Structure formats: C-alpha cells, structure tokens
Amino acid sequence: MRQARSPDLILVLPMKAPRHIYSMNAWRYMVLLMVVVGSTLGDAFVSRGMKELGKITFSRWDDLLLAVTNPWVALGTLLLVLFFTSYLSALSWADLSYIMPATAFGNVLTGLLARFALHERIPVTRWAGILLITAGVGFIARGPSWTVHEEREARAERDA
Amino acid sequence: MSHHVLEFGLILLLVLFNSGGDLLMARAMRRVGDVDALRKNAGIPGVIKAVLTTPLFYAALLCMAAGYFSLLTALSRLDLSVVIPAVSSVTYLTTLLGARFFLREHLDRRRWVAGLVVLGGVVLLALD
Numbered sequence: 001m002r003q004a005r006s007p008d009l010i011l012v013l014p015m016k017a018p019r020h021i022y023s024m025n026a027w028r029y030m031v032l033l034m035v036v037v038g039s040t041l042g043d044a045f046v047s048r049g050m051k052e053l054g055k056i057t058f059s060r061w062d063d064l065l066l067a068v069t070n071p072w073v074a075l076g077t078l079l080l081v082l083f084f085t086s087y088l089s090a091l092s093w094a095d096l097s098y099i100m101p102a103t104a105f106g107n108v109l110t111g112l113l114a115r116f117a118l119h120e121r122i123p124v125t126r127w128a129g130i131l132l133i134t135a136g137v138g139f140i141a142r143g144p145s146w147t148v149h150e151e152r153e154a155r156a157e158r159d160a
Numbered sequence: 161m162s163h164h165v166l167e168f169g170l171i172l173l174l175v176l177f178n179s180g181g182d183l184l185m186a187r188a189m190r191r192v193g194d195v196d197a198l199r200k201n202a203g204i205p206g207v208i209k210a211v212l213t214t215p216l217f218y219a220a221l222l223c224m225a226a227g228y229f230s231l232l233t234a235l236s237r238l239d240l241s242v243v244i245p246a247v248s249s250v251t252y253l254t255t256l257l258g259a260r261f262f263l264r265e266h267l268d269r270r271r272w273v274a275g276l277v278v279l280g281g282v283v284l285l286a287l288d
C-alpha cells in the first residue's frame with residue numbers, strides 16, 4: 001500500500017505526529033555538521049599521519065597496529081568514529097536523499113581548506129564545482145528532511 | 161584488452177558496494193527508528209542495543225567493508241585520479257536512484273534538482 005504523494009499530506013502530518021519525529025532542529029543540524037566535518041577532517045588527518053609513517057607492506061602488516069600511536073592517525077580515527085555515529089543517527093531521522101548533498105558538502109570544505117589553509121591554487125572548474133554543490137545543499141536544506149513512508153507512519157502511530 | 165575489463169569490473173564493484181552499503185544502512189536505521197526519540201526512552205545503551213540487534217545493520221556494515229577493501233584493491237591497480245572521480249560521481253547517481261526506487265523516498269522536484277545540481281558539482285570536482 002503506497003502512501004498518497006500529495007504535498008498537503010506532508011505538510012499536515014508533522015502536526016499530527018510527535019514533533020521530534022518529523023522536524024529538523026538545531027541539534028540535528030549540528031549532527032549533519034559533525035557528519036561533514038568528521039569525515040572530511042578525519043580522512044585528512046589519517047592520510048597525513050599515514051604519510052608520516054610511510055608505506056605499509058603485507059609482510060609488515062602489524063605496523064598498522066602501531067599506526068594508532070601516531071597523533072594524527074589517532075585524532076583522525078576519533079573524528080571518523082564521530083562521523084560514523086552521527087551518520088547513523090542522521091539516517092534514522094532523515095532521508096538518504098536529504099543527507100547525500102550534505103555529505104557532498106565535505107568536498108567544499110576540502111576545497112576551502114586547500115585554498116586557505118594549504119594555500120593551494122584552485123582551478124576554475126573546481127570553484128564551479130564547489131559553487132554547484134553549495135547551491136544544491138542550500139536548495140535542499142530548505143525542503144523537508146523526511147518523506148512519508150508506511151513504515152514510519154506505523155512507527156509514529158505506535159510511538160504516539 | 162582483458163585487463164581493461166577487469167578494471168572496469170573493479171570500478172563497477174566499488175560503486176555497487178558503496179551505494180549498496182549506504183542504501184542498506186539507511187534501511188537498517190529506518191528500521192531502528194528515530195534515535196533521538198529512542199534515547200529519550202531507553203538512553204544511549206538502548207540506542208546501541210537497538211542498532212546492534214538489527215540484522216540489516218550487519219549486512220550494511222559487510223557491504224561497506226567490502227567497498228573499502230575493493231577500494232584498496234582498485235588503488236593498487238589503478239591511479240587515484242582515475243578511481244576517485246569515477247567512483248564518487250557514479251556512486252552519487254546510483255545512490256540517488258536507489259533512494260528513489262529501493263528506499264521509496266519521495267523525491268519531489270526540489271530533491272531531484274538539488275541532487276542533480278550537486279551531482280554536477282561532484283562531476284566538475286572529479287574533472288580536475
């Protein structure tokens with residue numbers, strides 16, 4: 001049984017259901033920010049630390065265990081754990097198609113970091129890409145984070 | 161010739177695992193339910209228990225792990241500048257389509273436009 005797709009339904013339901021089930025709030029925007037920052041900085045820190053450590057070969061795979069003692073790798077790993085838990089949390093209350101553009105925003109962060117922290121030259125195509133992603137994210141952030149599902153409907157009724 | 165087929169297959173596999181991992185994880189967390197509400201009722205241990213007792217969570221995790229190891233394999237055979245752009249842009253599109261047809265999310269015009277605009281941005285970043 002499919003739900004009707006009328007936009008009215010989406011507008012009406014949040015009022016009937018408990019508020020926390022359908023709405024974004026300051027905390028949830030924070031969680032999305034942690035998804036972006038955690039994955040971007042986590043990857044950057046781990047890759048920086050791994051470069052300091054040098055190549056890991058199959059015969060010396062146990063070097064991987066020592067990698068965590070490198071402060072960059074440790075901090076990066078911590079950030080990646082933060083990313084993963086925030087990501088799981090976000091998936092529980094927002095659509096994947098809502099979160100995806102937000103996570104792509106990490107590319108923007110990487111670009112800005114490269115320009116202003118590492119003083120790299122950014123080619124025009126990359127600025128254009130950054131602009132498009134920012135525009136897309138701004139566009140989607142103003143829309144609803146949820147869509148109506150029978151599964152969620154049933155849960156909302158059960159929890160109410 | 162034959163090694164091109166292998167490389168193409170590897171990238172396809174990578175896209176499949178990456179998209180599959182995200183889609184399965186989204187479905188798993190949907191089954192777990194709103195974790196903010198859950199935390200209010202059962203605390204953080206309750207949230208952890210709810211996630212760890214969802215079988216789909218492990219399927220998603222397995223898929224993500226497979227994606228990670230295929231990435232390592234792909235990087236040992238192909239250039240970073242080939243793998244990352246190809247995989248990130250194609251994965252974005254397949255995940256968007258998966259959200260619509262597998263997760264049955266309601267992609268209104270706003271979502272489609274935003275998704276395709278961001279895809280355009282990802283492709284542009286992939287080009288340089």
